Amino acid sequence: xxxxxxxxxxxxxxxxxxxxxxxxxxxxxxxxxxxxxxxxxxxxxxxxxxxxxxxxxxxxxxxxxxxxxxxxxxxxxxxxxxxxxxxxxxxxxxxxxxxxxxxxx
Numbered sequence: 001x002x003x004x005x006x007x008x009x010x011x012x013x014x015x016x017x018x019x020x021x022x023x024x025x026x027x028x029x030x031x032x033x034x035x036x037x038x039x040x041x042x043x044x045x046x047x048x049x050x051x052x053x054x055x056x057x058x059x060x061x062x063x064x065x066x067x068x069x070x071x072x073x074x075x076x077x078x079x080x081x082x083x084x085x086x087x088x089x090x091x092x093x094x095x096x097x098x099x100x101x102x103x104x105x
């Protein structure tokens with residue numbers, strides 16, 4: 001997941017679509033989210049990567065509310081590909097990792 005997100009962030013920046021960056025989030029209460037992608041220094045989307053867990057991680061809700069990211073995804077490796085637009089939803093949602101990754105660069 002990290003390699004794909006980094007490739008997308010660097011690609012979007014190289015294409016002149018904005019200044020994209022990739023981060024990890026953790027607070028003093030030890031809540032964490034695996035990835036935060038920013039666009040022009042503004043939070044764009046959060047990603048929590050899981051092997052099979054489909055119950056949305058509470059930290060995903062917390063950080064989306066806290067930082068105001070437009071999108072929050074729990075990308076699950078064990079789910080089969082679905083032909084759907086992940087970025088059409090604004091609330092935290094569970095998505096197949098293959099579906100999510102197919103919609104990056």
